[in-house]
Amino acid sequence: MAEKNLLTIKDLVLYFRTSKGAVKAVDKVNFELGFREAVVVLGESGCGKTSLAKALLRLLPRNVEAYSGSIVLDGLDTMALNDEEYRQQIRWVRMSLVPQAAMNSLNPVLRVGDQVAEPMMVHHGVKKEEALEQAKKMFQHVGVPADFLTRYAFELSGGMRQRVAIAMSLVTAPSLIVLDEPTSALDVLTQANIFNVLKRIKKELEISFILITHDIATSSELADRVAVMYAGQIIESSDAMGFFTEPLHPYSQMLMASVPRLRGDKEPIFITGQPPSLLNPPTGCRFADRCPQRFGKCDQEPPVFEKEGRLVKCWLYE
Amino acid sequence: MTESTAVQSNEAASFAQKSASQTFNRLLKYTAVRLVTLFVTVVIGVYLTILIANMGGYVDQILKGEIRQGISTAVSMDPALRELSVEQRSEMIADRIRIEEERLGLNRPFAIRSLTYLWNALRLEFGRAMNMTSDSGSRLVKNIILERLPSTLVLFGLSNLALFFTSVFLALALSRHYGSFIDKAVVALSPTSAAPPWFYGIFLILIFAALLRWLPFGGMVAAPPPDNPFEYALSLMRHMILPASSLILSSIFLSIYNWRTFFLIYSSEDYVEMAKAKGLNSRDIERRYILRPTLPTIITSFALLLIGLWGGAIITETVFNWPGLGRTVFRAIGQYDTPVIVASTIIFAYLLAVTVFLLDFIYALVDPRVKVGGN
Numbered sequence: 001m002a003e004k005n006l007l008t009i010k011d012l013v014l015y016f017r018t019s020k021g022a023v024k025a026v027d028k029v030n031f032e033l034g035f036r037e038a039v040v041v042l043g044e045s046g047c048g049k050t051s052l053a054k055a056l057l058r059l060l061p062r063n064v065e066a067y068s069g070s071i072v073l074d075g076l077d078t079m080a081l082n083d084e085e086y087r088q089q090i091r092w093v094r095m096s097l098v099p100q101a102a103m104n105s106l107n108p109v110l111r112v113g114d115q116v117a118e119p120m121m122v123h124h125g126v127k128k129e130e131a132l133e134q135a136k137k138m139f140q141h142v143g144v145p146a147d148f149l150t151r152y153a154f155e156l157s158g159g160m161r162q163r164v165a166i167a168m169s170l171v172t173a174p175s176l177i178v179l180d181e182p183t184s185a186l187d188v189l190t191q192a193n194i195f196n197v198l199k200r201i202k203k204e205l206e207i208s209f210i211l212i213t214h215d216i217a218t219s220s221e222l223a224d225r226v227a228v229m230y231a232g233q234i235i236e237s238s239d240a241m242g243f244f245t246e247p248l249h250p251y252s253q254m255l256m257a258s259v260p261r262l263r264g265d266k267e268p269i270f271i272t273g274q275p276p277s278l279l280n281p282p283t284g285c286r287f288a289d290r291c292p293q294r295f296g297k298c299d300q301e302p303p304v305f306e307k308e309g310r311l312v313k314c315w316l317y318e
Numbered sequence: 319m320t321e322s323t324a325v326q327s328n329e330a331a332s333f334a335q336k337s338a339s340q341t342f343n344r345l346l347k348y349t350a351v352r353l354v355t356l357f358v359t360v361v362i363g364v365y366l367t368i369l370i371a372n373m374g375g376y377v378d379q380i381l382k383g384e385i386r387q388g389i390s391t392a393v394s395m396d397p398a399l400r401e402l403s404v405e406q407r408s409e410m411i412a413d414r415i416r417i418e419e420e421r422l423g424l425n426r427p428f429a430i431r432s433l434t435y436l437w438n439a440l441r442l443e444f445g446r447a448m449n450m451t452s453d454s455g456s457r458l459v460k461n462i463i464l465e466r467l468p469s470t471l472v473l474f475g476l477s478n479l480a481l482f483f484t485s486v487f488l489a490l491a492l493s494r495h496y497g498s499f500i501d502k503a504v505v506a507l508s509p510t511s512a513a514p515p516w517f518y519g520i521f522l523i524l525i526f527a528a529l530l531r532w533l534p535f536g537g538m539v540a541a542p543p544p545d546n547p548f549e550y551a552l553s554l555m556r557h558m559i560l561p562a563s564s565l566i567l568s569s570i571f572l573s574i575y576n577w578r579t580f581f582l583i584y585s586s587e588d589y590v591e592m593a594k595a596k597g598l599n600s601r602d603i604e605r606r607y608i609l610r611p612t613l614p615t616i617i618t619s620f621a622l623l624l625i626g627l628w629g630g631a632i633i634t635e636t637v638f639n640w641p642g643l644g645r646t647v648f649r650a651i652g653q654y655d656t657p658v659i660v661a662s663t664i665i666f667a668y669l670l671a672v673t674v675f676l677l678d679f680i681y682a683l684v685d686p687r688v689k690v691g692g693n
Contacts, residue, residue, distance in 0.1 A: 057595055062496060091597030099595075104588035109611045109685055119596045152686045168596075 005072075006175060006208050007033040012069035014055040022065045023278045025051035027232035029069070030304070033176070033225075038202060038209040040219040040240070042255065043229035047275055049212045050100060052229065053180045056210070057097055058086055074175055092119040096169035098162075098179040105165060106153035113139075113149025116168045123172055131171075138167035141204070142197050159190035166197065170205065178210045183218065195221050216259050220244050228252050231275050231286040238310030248312040251287045285315065348690055352678065356671040360664075361440065367663040368435045371656040375428035380654060381448070382424055389414045422448065435660060442668075444661040449653050453641075459661045462646060469538055470630045470642040472554070477562040478623055485570060486616065489577030490604055493585055504574050511572035516633040519564035523637070526560060533560050536639030561638040565631070584612050613684045621677060625669040629662070 014026035025048040033039050043049050054060060058078075060067060071078045078090055096119075099105040107115055116138060117131035126134075136146050142163040153161060162182060169177050179198070183191040195218055202209060202222070213219045219226075223240040228249060236249040247253045257269040273290040276282055282289070288298040297315040305317040372378070393399055393411050402410070419425050423434075438445060444459035452462040492501045527535040533556060534540070540553045584590070585608055593607040609616070630644030643662070650658035682690040 059591055059595055087597045087599070091595060093597065097592075097595045099588060099592055101588055105592040107589045107593070107607055107611060108687060109613075110606060118598065122596070122598055122602070154687050 004034065005032045006035045006037070006074060007031070007210075008070075008072040009056075010070040010072075012052075012055055012071065014051055014060075014067050015065040016051075016061065017063040017065040018279070021279050024232050024281060025278055026055050027278075027281070029229075029232075029234050031227060031234060031237070033208055033210065035175075036202070036206045036208060037224045038211060038222050039225040039227055040223040041210060041212045041227050041229055041234075042214065042216060042219065044214055044255075044275065046278075047229050048232040048278065049214075049229055050180055051232075053097065053178050053210070053212055056178055057091070057095060058083075059097075088123070092169075092172050092174060093123050094174050095176045095178065096172065096174045098165050098169045098177060098182045100180045100182075101185060103158060103161060103185065106161060108153055110152075111150050112153055112156065112164050113151075116149075116164060116171055119168070119172045134171055135167065138170045139164075141170060141201060142167045143193075158186055159193065162186060162190075162194055163197065166194070166201070170201065170207070173205070174207070176208045176210065178212070180212045181214070182211070184213070184215065191215075191218055198222055216255065228255065231281055232278055233286065233313065235287065235313045236311065238312075242308070242310055248307060248310060248317065249287075249314050250291050250293050250316070254292075285313075345690055352675060356675055360667045360671050361436070363667050364439050364660070364664050365432070365436050368432050368439070368656070368660055371651075371654075371659040371663075372428065372432065375432075377654045377656060378424055378428055381422065382419065385418045385422075385424075386415055389418065435656070439660050439664045442664070445657055447650075447658050448655045450646075450650060450655050450658055459657045462658060463643065463661055463665070466630075466641060466643045466646050469640065470644070471627060473558055473561055473640060473642065474565070474627045474630055476558070477565040478627060480562070481566050481570060481573060482620060482623055484566075485573035486577050489574045490581055490608070492574065492578045493581035493608075494600065494604070496582060501578070504571055504578070507571040508575040509572075510567075511569050513568060514633065515561075515564045515568040515631060516637040518567045519561065519634055519637045522560045522564050522567075533557075536637070538641055561634060561640055564638075565634065580612070580615070581608060584608055587611075611685075614681050614688075617680055617684065618677060621673045625666070625673050628666050628669060 009029060009031040012026055012029040012031070013024075015022040015024050017023075027048075029052060031039075041049055041052065055067065056071065069079065073090065073094055076089065076094070078086065081089060106112060113132055113135050116135040117128065120126050120131035120134050121128060124131075132149065136149060139146055139148065144160060144163045144167060148156065148160065148164070153164075156164065166182070169179075182198075183194050186194065198209070198211075199222055201207065209222065211219055211222060220240065223244075226236075226238060226240050226243040227234050228236040228247075228251065230251050236243070236247065236252050238248065243252065244256070247256050251271070254269060254271045257266070258271065260268040271290055276286055276289065283301065284299040285291070285294075285302050288294045291298065293316060295315070297318075300315075302313050302315045304311050304313045306312075307317050390411050393407055393414070399407060399410070416425070423431055444463075446457045447459050447462055450462055451457055452465045454461070454465065456462070488504075492498075492504060495501055523535055526533045536557075538554060538557055539550060540557075544550045544553055587607075590603060590607045593603045598607075628643070629647065630642035632644040632648045634640070635642040635645045636648075647659065647662045649655075650662070679690060681688045
């Protein structure tokens with residue numbers, strides 16, 4: 001059977017152990033991603049977006065309570081690999097990461113060129129000159145002058161550092177890049193620049209993206225598909241066109257309505273209340289407490305319903 | 319077109335030259351300022367030591383009293399001088415006291431003498447000890463100190479180096495196995511460092527020397543010392559085992575605990591996680607992403623450890639009967655032998671000043687964020 005998806009995630013679970021009990025940061029997430037596709041994972045702070053990225057890359061903190069499910073990347077079941085195999089076959093070979101805070105994700109005492117070239121040397125066993133040559137190419141792709149190779153991170157502006165981080169994620173030509181809020185620390189102009197870079201890369205290098213963000217407006221530029229995360233679960237997953245014009249889940253609808261618009265008389269709507277605690281999530285629909293359309297059935301956990309090829313976890317679409 | 323490029327490259331070259339000479343000037347100025355400030359600090363420190371070691375001049379009174387008493391007793395007890403009259407004898411006593419005081423320089427006021435001391439000390443002219451002699455009978459302070467230096471360095475040098483490198487590397491390993499049984503054990507054992515080395519020394523002597531009779535009680539080599547250099551070294555090693563173990567035992571756990579916590583803090587930096595995500599192996603991560611950024615701290619700690627060897631450890635040396643510097647200085651303090659005290663202090667002050675001075679440049683070498691003399 002030929003694999004039609006680049007990435008298939010089934011029942012991915014990541015719980016953290018705390019003194020108060022298990023925090024269910026990623027709770028049975030199912031998810032698919034095709035080749036050369038960009039999916040945007042949307043959600044507010046604390047809903048498990050970054051934990052999802054960590055679970056994908058197996059960058060686990062020390063207090064993991066449970067980590068299970070299945071991740072099939074490029075036909076390879078990554079959960080079956082041990083740590084050393086995972087390091088050699090997945091990290092930066094098939095999947096790379098652009099971190100949330102590019103400010104601190106570069107080693108302050110190593111030249112950025114060396115850091116960008118490093119994965120080439122580790123995974124492809126090439127010589128330093130060759131790796132630096134490749135790094136230089138990637139710098140051109142993301143619009144960083146080549147002479148920045150010999151600079152240190154503290155000599156770069158925030159936008160440049162983020163570009164360097166993107167160049168770093170591209171250097172070994174992985175098939176999937178996870179971008180964990182790549183622009184949230186940058187100003188609007190730089191954000192737009194970075195997104196243009198990402199768009200160009202997607203076209204030129206045929207790479208798939210998982211873009212994790214809370215920024216609905218900018219992410220719409222890049223997305224082929226959208227997944228909305230709420231309280232550790234994916235509650236809606238659909239194509240970008242459909243999602244941005246007509247979101248299905250009440251939470252998605254309110255999320256979209258909360259985006260301010262320049263024209264039009266609609267006031268941006270905010271969602272009252274807080275997302276539920278991930279320590280003890282409610283047994284029924286996790287959004288029920290804040291949902292304006294809740295009804296009797298919402299006390300039970302909704303299954304995932306399909307509507308016009310779009311997936312939504314809400315009783316309204318039964 | 320070509321002309322303008324040439325002009326540009328000329329300008330660029332002159333600019334580069336200018337910035338290079340600027341860097342040189344900045345370095346020069348910084349070095350000068352730094353040297354002067356360090357020197358002033360050393361002068362102040364040494365002068366304070368001179369004042370304290372002399373108890374602000376009160377030691378003169380003590381010494382004068384001792385001289386007076388010693389000479390009066392000697393003269394009155396001397397049977398050869400029985401014949402002299404009381405006046406003659408007291409004249410003789412006064413005469414001898416004057417000579418002895420002149421010999422020690424006690425006839426001049428302390429304020430002036432303290433400055434002479436300072437001047438001599440700064441030139442590393444330590445002169446003669448008041449009463450102490452070296453084991454070979456020399457009165458020169460230089461000989462008294464130099465004689466003890468090798469034995470201090472061999473014991474404290476070796477054990478502290480072993481302690482430093484063991485604890486740094488074990489700590490690095492532990493920081494990667496945070497929460498493991500060994501990690502918890504080290505943390506639990508760290509309060510054992512509350513007891514000083516000599517405390518462990520006493521127990522080690524009791525067990526390995528008194529009960530088991532495996533190792534010698536103390537001293538540096540067997541008596542008489544073996545002639546063959548190989549046997550000498552062997553005997554030295556045998557004598558070093560207990561004092562070195564007590565020195566290491568008393569601080570190893572706390573030291574590992576310290577470094578482990580230090581490395582833990584730095585291993586949670588984002589760039590370490592990034593390095594992990596990049597699929598580097600753990601040796602590269604340790605070397606390039608944990609040790610490399612923390613190198614300035616490690617070097618500082620190491621440099622201070624090296625100069626900390628100066629001075630030895632008084633009680634541990636006493637317990638093991640080890641002929642080290644600590645005991646010498648301790649004896650000098652007990653005997654108000656100010657030249658020895660001052661000599662020991664000024665050497666330490668100079669070592670410290672040189673280390674601090676060099677560290678600034680080493681920081682600039684190992685950490686690109688540090689610029690010597692920059693703002």
